[in-house]
Amino acid sequence: MESSTVPSSTTSQTWRNNLNNNPILQTVRQFLSKFPLKTYKPLCKSNELYGPRLYIWGPGWKVGQRTSFDQECLKWQTYLKIAQCDFDIRDANEPLMSPSGKLPILILSEGEVLIDELIKNYVEDTKESNKLGQLSEEQQADSQAFITLADTKLRHALLYTLWCESSNECDTYEKYGRRYANPIDKILMYQAKNAAIKEMLINIPVLNRDDIYHEASDALQALSVALGDNPYFFGQRLPTFIDAVVFSYLHIILEFPVTSANDLNQLVNKHKNLVEFTKRIYTEYYEQEF
């Protein structure tokens, strides 16, 4: 009778408390806590990370190269390298690992999975000493503009070279599709090619080979002028993010097997300072390991 005057929420609270403090239930809980009577240690070893690990497409186009053969992967790999982050590399070659369906992913030892911009944030948050160059605000805006230029014009040309030039099909297949069993490889390569074409069509209405290479040539010209005789972009003593981005494109274009259709390679080779720039970063950050 009394309980009807008490608000219902309080009733359920007291009801729950009563139940929790119920001596019988407490006994049951105490009884259950004694089980299991005996516990063993697991026989299988746990797969643990002792530091950040970058999962990439790899190894590189040429034998013995630790650089990824995929531009996106190489970009982040290089950025982590130039920031002198302590990380481990694993040739995953499996984009399904990633939450976005694209490699690379950076897994931290706490189990956190980072992609794209999150990797950049991670690098900026954790770098202790200044291993990266410092850009002024104006330079940062310019840097952003050049990165956008590379990410559109150079990327289109690279995608076109990889996926649309029939003479390069074998080389692309060797890296991106070889590891899958027949006929899955053909299906997956077809899907990847379609994704590449779709990505290009977002920005260009018609895929015209000459136009794409012509625009890439213009972009390379602009980058070459911007770099000048400096070791890194904007006359910096130390590399910055734009160096990682430009390096990732140029390195892959230069290392990609030269065939008759590889016009992109020739376009880059016209600019001696860009070739020098690519070689310098490679020797400094990748070759010193060995």
Add this chain to the structure above:
Amino acid sequence: MDPDDKFPQNAEEYLRQSQTIRAKAYETALQNFQKLVSEMKDYSCHIHSFRIQGTKRTRQSLFESVVNPALGAKTFSSILNEVNIAADKLQRLDIFQYPIYVDFDSSKDPLAQPNAIDVLLSVEEKSRFWIKTGTEIGNDAGSANISLNIRNVFGGAETLEAFMSASTQTSHVFEFCLAKPINGNPDSKIDITAFSLTRNNQNFSSHDEILRGVALRWRGLSRLGFHELSYGSTWRQVCNIAQQATLSVRESAGHSLKSSLIHNFVRDRRDDIMLPSRGYYLRLFQEIAGLGGDVCFLKAETESQLNFPLGKGFILSTSLRNGILFQTDGQKSKISDRFFLGGAQSIRGFKLNGIGPREEKKDSLGGDIYVAGGLSLFTPLPKLHQHPVKGHLFLNGGSLLQLNPSQPLLKSIKGLRRAPSVSAGIGIAYRSSILRLEVNFCLPLLATTTDKLQKGLQLGLGFNFW
């Protein structure tokens, strides 16, 4: 009092009398017939013509293969026998309405030899299209399904089935199956299937698995039991790795193509599938993968169950299962191929797939080798004798391990004894018309630190309990 009362009484009386007379007449007729048949048993005669009436779509070749053995019969009894067998086969092909009428007559054909018999089967074809919908519960999952069927597709008792299902565990299933009886034999069928299904393993292993495959399969009966032999290829895709997935699960993401030969044998002599009281069950499964595709393994699994009635409603049930997955290419096994253990239907007292290799108490990784056993005592419950409810005391145990390719196999097998997971408990089991329901109070007795326990009450729903 009412004069009309008398009439129905008389009528009943009359009815009863006429019924007894008719029953007697039927009995004597039957006796006479049997006498006649037994007298004529060895009477030599043969079938002159075999007519089948009422077919529209069914091809003649199907009838020929079914009826052929009867045509060779030389005595009256063997003709009766063979024709019955043929009629029974036709019935079980599931293309004709029940019943199929059989008529025997001495041949009317003026050219017929003496002792010739005409046989006439009157059949009515079943409708060609049918749709079935249903719901299922089992292995902690519920599902709703629909199947569209075409019967007798090409007139040879072929069936074509398109099956779709959506459920909590498997997100969606699509299956297409064309089956054909061999030589008109309903117990031996060959079929070709194509399927696509998405399995949601997020609960215990933080990933989804998409399977697409084709298979050529033979299913049939031998003297020992039911056999299934199939060769198929399946494209497996481990994907949608959860944000919080453990590293091993994330690293096992990817595509693989399994191309394998499977033999499955089942001998089921239990009196009931869901809550048996006597009989035994044996299932042997073998798989060889690596005839194409990129996974190579040998897989074998055995399941057995023995049930003894102890009298007065007590039933003792024992089960033993084991399985091994051996990689023939020295690679690590794939998560899609591994065994999982634990749950209300396998080892009670543990969560679904809660036993075996696991990382950080979270994702089950599955194992390559397992042994599991169970001992259940079902007891009658007071005042509930006529209901399918039983008291239930059980002891379950098992062990699941991953094989180390660098270690000798025997050493790994011995490892199964090192860390078993064992539980015991008490509860009730109820067998409804569609599934078995169990509520048990479980106590895990032995466990590894990584096992996921289910102490106290555990609910089990399904068909197939260990």
